Structure formats: C-alpha cells, structure tokens
Amino acid sequence: MRFLRKVVMITGASGGIGQALAKGFAREGATIALVGRNKERTEEIARRTGAVYHSTLEITKSENCKKIIDDVFNLTGSLDVLVNNAGAMFRGDVVDTPDDEWLKLFDINVHAVFYLSREAIRLMREHKIAGNIVQVASNSALSGRKGHIAYATTKGAVVQMTRCMALDCASDGIRINAVCPGATDTAMPMSKHSAPISRERLLENCRQSIPLQRIADPEEVVRSILFLASEDSSYVTGTTLSVDGGTTA
Ligand SMILES: NC(=O)c1ccc[n+]([C@@H]2O[C@H](COP(=O)([O-])OP(=O)(O)OC[C@H]3O[C@@H](n4cnc5c(N)ncnc54)[C@H](OP(=O)(O)O)[C@@H]3O)[C@@H](O)[C@H]2O)c1
Structure with missing residues (x-):
C-alpha cells in the first residue's frame, strides 16, 4: 500500500500499459484519476479500478490540461503523482513522414x-x-530507430x-523521472504504425532479438513506474530507467 492517501493521475488509461497502471496503483491504495481518449474503455477501467475521476478531454490542448489538473485537485485536495503515459507511434522514414503525422506525434508525445x-x-x-512525475518514454529515445524518425525524436x-x-x-522536493520500455505486449507494437505483423511473429522476433528473449508484460513496466513514483526511489530524480530486457545494453 505504498500509495495510500496519494492522489495519482494517469494518462493513456484506455491503452495497454495505462490500464495496467490504473490497476497497479489502485492495488497499492492510491486514489486514482484517469485520462483516456476512447470513452468506453476509459469509463470501463475507471469503473473497474474505483477511480474517483476520469476524463476524455483532448490533452494536446494546453487549456484542457490546466482544466484536468485543476479539476483533480479541486475534487481530491491533492495531486501527488502524475504519470504521462499516453503516446502514439508513426511508421515512416524521414521522407515518408508528412507534416501532419510529425505534428500529431509531437502534440501527444511531447506537447501534452x-x-x-x-x-x-x-x-x-x-x-x-x-510530488512526483513519471514520463513513459521508450528505448527508441536512447538510440536511433530506422523507419520511426518521428516516434524516436519525440x-x-x-x-x-x-x-x-x-x-x-x-529544490521543491518534486522528483521527475522517465521509464524507457522496449517492446511491451500491448496493441502498440502490432499496430500499422509500428510493424504490422501477427502476434506470433512479434513474439518470435522478440525471442530472437531481445537479450532476455521475450516481450515485456505491461505489468513489468508498471512495477518500474511504481518504484520511481514511490519513496523506494527517494534519492532518484532526472534519470531514465530502461525496461527493455537488455536491448539498449
Ligand atoms: N507497447 C510498447 O511496446 C511500448 C514500448 C515503448 C514505449 N511505449 C510507450 O508506452 C505508452 C503506452 O503505450 P501502450 O503500449 O499502452 O500503447 P496503447 O495500448 O496504444 O496505448 C496508448 C494510449 O495513448 C493514448 N493516446 C494515443 N494518442 C492519443 C492522443 N492523440 N490523445 C490522447 N490520448 C492518446 C491512447 O488512447 P486511445 O487508445 O483511447 O486512443 C492509449 O490510451 C506510450 O507512451 C508508448 O509510446 C510502449
């Protein structure tokens, strides 16, 4: 119960890692506030985890972000942890990345x-x-990634x-860190924006290319975020934690 009486806000709550995060923080006693895009999936995960607040406001707009943060504070009286987990991917090399996709990725992966x-x-x-903030980056931030220039840059x-x-x-006592997951078992690595391959093929690719010889379970990414967001990492700030089965090693 590391997050008892702590108010934790999670974005991308309608996605694979986001849903696992909501369950993980709820399990540890947090009062949770969720932000998603897909209304049905956001409402469902909010219901299942007992979230006190959920929103599907567009977080790529600055004024909406202010409203969400203010609303959560006014409702709960605090905001102890923010996990910026929402993110999107686009597949394309430098010439095949049009303005609108480049801007869309910056909007959600950086501006929000x-x-x-x-x-x-x-x-x-x-x-x-x-307070404490954890950003969900990617191991694509740590080395170049062929065919994914917009994603890796953001x-x-x-x-x-x-x-x-x-x-x-x-000096305010606020700690901010990032996790850099590698391939994780959600919809993202199989989407047309990543590599449009079957799940079997993806798992086989991971077995062959990742030092630990498998894809990550979302729960394994969640545990690293719980660590960074909790007092267990009280002397850690400004760092990036790779959770990628050894890929960037
Ligand atoms: N899975 C991986 O292999 C992997 C590896 C490294 C890093 N990551 C990072 O982990 C985070 C979570 O990804 P995931 O694996 O859980 O993928 P996911 O299942 O596709 O979830 C992505 C989440 O981001 C939300 N989102 C995307 N574009 C948005 C926008 N324009 N406005 C608001 N919300 C938006 C999605 O909303 P809707 O679903 O409601 O549209 C969803 O909740 C992302 O930041 C991703 O880059 C994932």
Whole structure:
C-alpha cells in the first residue's frame, strides 16, 4: 500500500500499459484519476479500478490540461503523482513522414507531456506538495530507430524534458523521472504504425532479438513506474530507467 492517501493521475488509461497502471496503483491504495481518449474503455477501467475521476478531454490542448489538473485537485485536495503515459507511434522514414503525422506525434508525445507536467508542477509548488512525475518514454529515445524518425525524436525530447524539469524542481522536493520500455505486449507494437505483423511473429522476433528473449508484460513496466513514483526511489530524480530486457545494453 505504498500509495495510500496519494492522489495519482494517469494518462493513456484506455491503452495497454495505462490500464495496467490504473490497476497497479489502485492495488497499492492510491486514489486514482484517469485520462483516456476512447470513452468506453476509459469509463470501463475507471469503473473497474474505483477511480474517483476520469476524463476524455483532448490533452494536446494546453487549456484542457490546466482544466484536468485543476479539476483533480479541486475534487481530491491533492495531486501527488502524475504519470504521462499516453503516446502514439508513426511508421515512416524521414521522407515518408508528412507534416501532419510529425505534428500529431509531437502534440501527444511531447506537447501534452509538457502541458500536463507544467500545470502539475505549478500546483505542487503552490501547495508545497513533494510530488512526483513519471514520463513513459521508450528505448527508441536512447538510440536511433530506422523507419520511426518521428516516434524516436519525440521520445528523445521527453527524456531531455525529464532531465530539465527534474533540475528545475529538485529544490521543491518534486522528483521527475522517465521509464524507457522496449517492446511491451500491448496493441502498440502490432499496430500499422509500428510493424504490422501477427502476434506470433512479434513474439518470435522478440525471442530472437531481445537479450532476455521475450516481450515485456505491461505489468513489468508498471512495477518500474511504481518504484520511481514511490519513496523506494527517494534519492532518484532526472534519470531514465530502461525496461527493455537488455536491448539498449
Ligand atoms: N507497447 C510498447 O511496446 C511500448 C514500448 C515503448 C514505449 N511505449 C510507450 O508506452 C505508452 C503506452 O503505450 P501502450 O503500449 O499502452 O500503447 P496503447 O495500448 O496504444 O496505448 C496508448 C494510449 O495513448 C493514448 N493516446 C494515443 N494518442 C492519443 C492522443 N492523440 N490523445 C490522447 N490520448 C492518446 C491512447 O488512447 P486511445 O487508445 O483511447 O486512443 C492509449 O490510451 C506510450 O507512451 C508508448 O509510446 C510502449
């Protein structure tokens, strides 16, 4: 029960890792607030985890991010942890990446993370909350990724944003870190934006190419986020934790 009486907000709650995060934090006693895009899936996970708040407002808009953060605070009286997990992928090399896809990826993978973090930090500072933010980046942030220039560039930006925010906020007692997952068993690595292959093929590729010889279970990514968001990592800020079965090693 590491998050008893802690208010935890999670974005991308309608997706694979987001749903596992909602269950993981709920299991550890957190009061949870969820933000998703798909209404049905967001409502369902909110119902199943007893979330006190859920929203499907578009988080790529700065004013919506402010409203969501304010609403959660006004409802619960705090905001202790923010997990920026929502994200999207686009498949295309440098010439095959059109403006709209490039901008769309920056909107969700970078701008939404910045807007929500900024509003959360503003509020944490104002109310002297020793809060915590975890950004869900990717191991694509840590080395080049052929055919995924927009995704790798945006996730690289998240890692650098994490370092800068951590330095800006260290004296406030607010810690900010990023996790960098590798292939994780959700819809994302099988989508047309990643590699449109069957699940069997994906699992076989992971067996052959990942040092630990398998894909990650979303629960394994969640455990790394619970660690970074909890007092177990009380002296850790501004870092990136690879959760990729040894791929970047
Ligand atoms: N799975 C992997 O192999 C892997 C590896 C490294 C990093 N990651 C990162 O892990 C995070 C979670 O991914 P996942 O694996 O759980 O994938 P997922 O199942 O596809 O979930 C992605 C989540 O992000 C939301 N989202 C996407 N675009 C959005 C937008 N424009 N506005 C608002 N919400 C948006 C989705 O909403 P809807 O579903 O409601 O549309 C969904 O809730 C992402 O940041 C991803 O980049 C995943």
